[in-house]
Amino acid sequence: xxxxxxxxxxxxxxxxxxxxxxxxxxxxxxxxxxxxxxxxxxxxxxxxxxxxxxxxxxxxxxxxxxxxxxxxxxxxxxxxxxxxxxxxxxxxxxxxxxxxxxxxxxxxxxxxxxxxxxxxxxxxxxxxxxxxxxxxxxxxxxxxxxxxxxxxxxxxxxxxxxxxxxxxxxxxxxxxxxxxxxxxxxxxxxxxxxxxxxxxxxxxxxxxxxxxxxxxxxxxxxxxxxxxxxxxxxxxxxxxxxxxxxxxxxxxxxxxxxxxxxxxxxxxxxxxxxxxxxxxxxxxxxxxxxxxxxxxxxxxxxxxxxxxxxxxxxxxxxxxxxxxxxxxxxxxxxxxxxxxxxxxxxxxxxxxxxxxxxxxxxxxxxxxxxxxxxxxxxxxxxxxxxxxxxxxxxxxxxxxxxxxxxxxxxxxxxxxxxxxxxxxxxxxxxxxxxxxxxxxxxxxxxxxxxxxxxxxxxxxxxxxxxxxxxxxxxxxxxxxxxxxxxxxxxxxxxxxxxxxxxxxxxxxxxxxxxxxxxxxxxxxxxxxxxxxxxxxxxxxxxxxxxxx
Numbered sequence: 325x326x327x328x329x330x331x332x333x334x335x336x337x338x339x340x341x342x343x344x345x346x347x348x349x350x351x352x353x354x355x356x357x358x359x360x361x362x363x364x365x366x367x368x369x370x371x372x373x374x375x376x377x378x379x380x381x382x383x384x385x386x387x388x389x390x391x392x393x394x395x396x397x398x399x400x401x402x403x404x405x406x407x408x409x410x411x412x413x414x415x416x417x418x419x420x421x422x423x424x425x426x427x428x429x430x431x432x433x434x435x436x437x438x439x440x441x442x443x444x445x446x447x448x449x450x451x452x453x454x455x456x457x458x459x460x461x462x463x464x465x466x467x468x469x470x471x472x473x474x475x476x477x478x479x480x481x482x483x484x485x486x487x488x489x490x491x492x493x494x495x496x497x498x499x500x501x502x503x504x505x506x507x508x509x510x511x512x513x514x515x516x517x518x519x520x521x522x523x524x525x526x527x528x529x530x531x532x533x534x535x536x537x538x539x540x541x542x543x544x545x546x547x548x549x550x551x552x553x554x555x556x557x558x559x560x561x562x563x564x565x566x567x568x569x570x571x572x573x574x575x576x577x578x579x580x581x582x583x584x585x586x587x588x589x590x591x592x593x594x595x596x597x598x599x600x601x602x603x604x605x606x607x608x609x610x611x612x613x614x615x616x617x618x619x620x621x622x623x624x625x626x627x628x629x630x631x632x633x634x635x636x637x638x639x640x641x642x643x644x645x646x647x648x649x650x651x652x653x654x655x656x657x658x659x660x661x662x663x664x665x666x667x668x669x670x671x672x673x674x675x676x677x678x679x680x681x682x683x684x685x686x687x688x689x690x691x692x693x694x695x696x697x698x699x700x701x702x703x704x705x706x707x708x709x710x711x712x713x714x715x716x717x718x719x720x721x722x723x724x725x726x727x728x729x730x731x732x733x734x735x736x737x738x739x740x741x742x743x744x745x746x747x748x749x750x751x752x753x754x755x756x757x758x759x760x761x762x763x764x765x766x767x768x769x770x771x772x773x774x775x776x777x778x779x780x781x782x783x784x785x786x787x788x789x790x791x792x793x794x795x796x797x798x799x800x801x802x803x804x805x806x807x808x809x810x811x812x813x814x815x816x817x818x819x820x821x822x823x824x825x826x827x828x829x830x831x832x833x834x835x836x837x838x839x840x841x842x843x844x845x846x847x848x849x850x851x852x853x854x855x856x857x858x859x860x861x862x863x864x865x866x867x868x869x870x871x872x
Contacts, residue, residue, distance in 0.1 A: 329530075332470040335463060336529055343392060351379050352390035353423065356398055357459060365398040368419035368436040375443040378434040381425055391427040396454040398422075401435060403564055404579040405790045408783050409445040410435045418444070422454040422793070426527050429453070429505050431793055433786075447786040451809065453493055453507055454793045455581065455620065460526055461491040461509070468511040468522035471531040477520050478513060487511035487522075488666045489693070493618045493794055494523060501525055501532060508532070510617065512693060514539065514665045519693045521615065537609050537694030539665030556633050561623040569639070570651055572676045578633060580791045581620035582704075583672050584655040591680050595708035600684055602672055603792045604806060605631075606700040606828075607692060608799035616697070616798040621657040621670055622791075631668050634658040642675060650677035663844035663855045666693040670701075671859065682756075685767070685863035688831055690844035695835045699842055701862065702796065702806055703827040704788050706781060710822035711751040714778045722747055727815035730777040730803050733760050742867075746776060749869055751820060756866040761829065769861040770841065772829035776864075777807040781822040788824065829862035 330336055346354035351373055358366060372378045373395075382393045401410070401418035410418065416439035423432040431449040436442070456464075465487045468474050475481045494501065494510035501508035506527035513520045521535045556578065559565075564575035564587065574589040574597075583602035590596055608616035624632040634656040642650040653674045659667035669689035676682060688699040715722035716731060719738035731745075739745055742757070743764065749755035761772035779787065787810045788795075796806030807826035833842035840858035847856045 329467070329470055329472075333466055335466065339463065339529060346394075347390045347392065351382050352393060353379075353382060354392075354394040356395040356457060360458070361398060364417070364438055365419065368421055368438055369395055369398050371436045371438070371441055372421040372423070372434040372443060375434065375446070377446040378421070378423065378432060378443055380446075381428060381430055381432065381448065382423075391425055393423055393425050396422045396424050396431075396457055396460075399580070402562065402577075402580070404577050404582070404585055405435070407445065407786055407789045409786070410437075410790075412437055412440070412444060416440060420791075424454055424507065426507065429507075433790075433793075445786065449793065449795070449809075451505075452793055452795050452806075456491050456493075456507070456509065456526070463529070464509045464524040464526060465490045465511050467524050467529065467531055468513075471522065473531060473534050474513070474520065474522045477534050477536070478515060482513050486513055488514065488661075489617065494521070494615060494798060510615075512666050517665075519666050521693070523615065535610075535615060537696070539691065539694060556636060557623055560633075560637060567653075570676060570678055576637065576653060578623045578637075578655070581622040581793065582791050583621045583657070583670075584637060584653070584674075586653070586674055589682075589708070591676075591682075596682065598706040598708050599789070600674070600703070600705045602670075602686055602701055603704050603788060604702040604794050604796060605668075605670060605688070606702065606796055606798045606800075606805060607668075608698050608700075608801070609692075609694040610696050617693070618794040618796065618798045619668060619670075620794060621672070631657045631659050631670060634669075642677070649679075650675060650681075652676070663689075663691050663846055663857065665691060668692055669844065669857070671861075673863075680868040681865060683765075683863055683865040684827075685861055686829070687859040687861045688833070688842045689857045689859040690833060690842050691835075692833065692842075695833065695843075697833045697842065698801075699831040699833070699860070700805055700828050701831075703829075703863065704792075704807075705825045705827070705866075706789065707748065707823055707825065709750055710781075711820050712755070712818070712823045713749050713751075713820060714818055714823065715747045715749070717745060717747075724819075725778060726817060726819055728777075728779050728811040728818055729815060730775055730808065730811070732803065733772060733774045733776070744867070746778075747869065748778075748823070748825065748866075753869070755869040757869060758825070759865040759867055760827075761862050761864065765861070765865070767861040768859065772827075772831075772862045772864075774830065774862070774864070775803050775805060775807075775826075775828040777803075777811065777826035777828075778818055779807060779810040779824045779826065780816040780818050781824050783822075827864050831860045831862055833860070 490511040560578045585601035587599040605619035658669040661667040671687040673685040686701045714725040744757035746758035842860040843858045
C-alpha cells in the first residue's frame with residue numbers, strides 16, 4: 325500500500341496485525357469484534373468455532389497450513405432461515421454465523437442452536453461472499469476517502485459521509501476483484517451529473533481503481549437517515565403472514581437479503597410451490613469496463629442491503645376488460661435518496677390468477693449509478709413435489725432435459741404457438757408451461773432475454789432454501805449468474821426429481837428522452853422536485869398443464 329495511505333490510516337496496521345494474529349490462532353479465524361455483539365451472539369460465535377464441520381476449510385487440507393478466515397456476521401435466525409435441517413429453531417433460540425474464507429473465496433454458514441448449544445447445520449457456498457460488517461464498510465470508506473486517486477479525481481478530499489453504497493459488493497475487470505475472486509466494494513461519490521466509483525479490495529485493503537459513470541438528476545442533498553423501519557420489521561420481517569384469497573393459499577415474509585418470499589403456496593388446496601423469492605440484483609455498467617454492483621433487497625433492520633422496503637406489502641386486484649381475473653402481492657424497495665444518482669428502486673410482485681396461472685414479476689425503476697446499466701435479477705422458484713420432469717420446445721416437439729442445465733432466451737428461440745419455452749411436468753400429468761417475457765404482458769416490458777436454469781433440489785443441501793448471500797458476480801454477461809454453481813461441474817439427474825427453477829432476466833436501461841426504460845429522475849415542477857419513473861418489468865408466467 326502507498327506509504328501516505330498507511331500513514332493516514334493507522335487502522336490498516338491494526339487490521340494487518342489482527343489478521344496475522346488470527347493466522348496463528350487455533351482455529352485460524354478472525355472473530356467478529358466483541359463491540360456490538362451481545363452475550364448470545366458471542367456464545368453462538370464460539371459454538372460455531374468449536375464445530376469441525378464449520379471449520380472444515382479454515383486450513384489447507386493437504387498441508388494443514390492456516391488460511392485467512394473471518395467471521396462476517398452473527399445474526400438471530402429468523403423464519404426465512406429455517407430449513408428442514410434446522411426445524412429445531414422453531415422452538416429454540418438459533419443464530420446464523422457467517423464465515424468468509426479469503427483464500428478460497430468461500431462462505432460457510434452455520435446455524436447454531438443456542439438452547440442445545442450445538443451446530444444444527446453447516447453449508448458451504450463456493451465463490452460466494454457474505455454481506456460485510458460495519459467495521460469493513462467503515463474501513464472501505466476510509467481507504468477511498470484517503471486515497472490520492474480519489475482525491476485527485478474529485479478535486480478535493482471527500483468526507484466519509486458523502487460515500488454511497490459503501491457495503492455493496494462490486495467487481496472490476498482486469499483486477500483481482502474480477503469474477504469476485506477478491507472481496508471488493510465500491511464507495512461511490514456523486515459530483516454534479518457524474519458518479520465516481522472508488523473500488524476497494526478488502527482482501528488486500530487497498531484501492532484498485534476509480535471509474536466515472538454518467539448520471540442525471542438534481543435534487544435535495546442526501547443526508548444520513550436511520551434505515552430501520554420498526555413498523556415494517558415487526559409486522560413482516562419476524563414471522564410469516566398467512567394468506568387465503570381467490571383459491572390461493574400461501575405465506576409471505578420479508579427476508580434479510582432475498583426480498584419478499586412466499587412459501588407453502590397452494591391452489592385449490594393442492595401444493596404448487598415450496599417457495600419463491602428474488603435472490604440477487606446484478607447491476608453492471610459499461611461492458612467495456614465491466615464493473616457494477618451485486619445488490620440485495622431485504623428487511624430494513626435485519627440486512628445490510630441499501631435497498632430496503634419503502635412501504636408495507638400491498639394487495640391489488642388484477643383486471644382484464646374491467647373484470648377481475650386474479651390478484652397481486654407487491655412490495656416496493658428503495659434507496660433512501662431515490663431517484664437521485666446512485667440510488668436504486670426495485671419492485672417485486674407475485675401475480676395469482678383465478679385459472680391457476682402464476683407470474684413472478686420484478687422491475688427496476690432506476691436510476692442507479694449510470695446511464696449504461698444492465699440489470700439481471702435472479703429469481704428462484706422451488707416447486708412442490710419430487711416427481712418433476714423438464715422439457716424444452718425445439719420448434720416442433722418437446723425435448724426432455726435428463727440432467728440439470730440452462731438455456732438462454734434469444735431472438736431465434738423457439739416457442740410453441742402459445743409462447744411457451746419450457747415445460748415442467750409431474751408424473752400425474754399436471755405441471756406448468758413456462759412463458760418468458762417477450763413484451764406481451766402489457767406492463768411495458770420489452771423482453772426478458774432471460775437465462776433459465778433447472779436444478780435438482782436436495783433437502784440435505786441448502787442451495788438457496790434459506791436466505792442466500794449474493795451468489796453471483798455483478799458483471800458477467802454470460803450464463804454465470806449464480807445458479808450454475810448448483811449445476812457445475814457434474815450435473816445431476818432431473819428426471820422424476822424435485823427441482824428448482826431459476827430465471828435471470830437481462831434489462832438494459834435507457835435515458836433517451838421518450839424512450840426511457842429502467843430509469844428515473846427528479847423533475848422540477850412548481851418549484852418542487854418530483855420523481856419521474858420509467859420502470860422495466862420482467863418475469864415468467866407459469867401456465868398450468870392440463871391433464872389429458
